[in-house]
Amino acid sequence: DVKVTQSSRYLVKRTGEKVFLECVQDMDHENMFWYRQDPGLGLRLIYFSYDVKMKEKGDIPEGYSVSREKKERFSLILESASTNQTSMYLCASSAGQGHQPQHFGDGTRLSIL
Amino acid sequence: QKEVEQNSGPLSVPEGAIASLNCTYSDRGSQSFFWYRQYSGKSPELIMFIYSNGDKEDGRFTAQLNKASQYVSLLIRDSQPSDSATYLCAVRTGRRALTFGSGTRLQVQP
Numbered sequence A: 001d002v003k004v005t006q007s008s009r010y011l012v013k014r015t016g017e018k019v020f021l022e023c024v025q026d027m028d029h030e031n032m033f034w035y036r037q038d039p040g041l042g043l044r045l046i047y048f049s050y051d052v053k054m055k056e057k058g059d060i061p062e063g064y065s066v067s068r069e070k071k072e073r074f075s076l077i078l079e080s081a082s083t084n085q086t087s088m089y090l091c092a093s094s095a096g097q098g099h100q101p102q103h104f105g106d107g108t109r110l111s112i113l
Numbered sequence B: 001q002k003e004v005e006q007n008s009g010p011l012s013v014p015e016g017a018i019a020s021l022n023c024t025y026s027d028r029g030s031q032s033f034f035w036y037r038q039y040s041g042k043s044p045e046l047i048m049f050i051y052s053n054g055d056k057e058d059g060r061f062t063a064q065l066n067k068a069s070q071y072v073s074l075l076i077r078d079s080q081p082s083d084s085a086t087y088l089c090a091v092r093t094g095r096r097a098l099t100f101g102s103g104t105r106l107q108v109q110p
Helices: none
Strands: A004-006 A010-013 A019-025 A031-038 A042-051 A054-057 A064-070 A073-078 A087-094 A108-112 B011-014 B019-025 B032-038 B045-050 B054-058 B061-066 B071-076 B085-092 B104-109
Touching (some): A019 A031, A019 A087, A019 A108, A031 A064, A042 A064, A054 A064, A073 A087, B011 B019, B019 B085, B032 B061, B045 B054, B045 B071, B071 B085
Parallel strands (some): A010 A108, B011 B104
Antiparallel strands (some): A004 A019, A031 A087, A042 A054, A087 A108, B054 B061, B061 B071, B085 B104
């Protein structure tokens, strides 16, 4: 079974802080993704990575950055947290291209006060 | 127009009935189609995926794809109260990431 592990289930931070969300997968997947999920807006792609040190912007990258120094680990960084970044953050991974599904971690519910 | 559209529901069906969940997509170049189930407060879990026109069955679940009509559906036979969840339709349109619909909330009444 694919295992995608997110470092925290719940996180509370203050406005202006730099926030790191970590994600690790154990299936040697090439692709890793960060989404946020908000009521009424569904899942929206923030960034994804298809190889070590490679990244591409998703649909809502503003205010975020990412890092992928090792194949199994993909980090999401909120450079200066703001209240509108309060959300559920979901990490996912998938193998290669084609018809491969994405597998999700348990999510991090982040509150910015 | 949203890229992937689903009726938000709730769709309410009695226990034992067939639940039919529908999804339309706008990009004719879409290649793969996925159904995820998400319980409240939990992350999405993959139910099944389909990429060829027609039906694909897995236990009580059947996915149906009609590329000409840009339509994909999920049928759940013998619905159980434990099937009550939000069902997300997701589409791969060429980039590696999926585009998700907003989900349909299903309620199975005992």
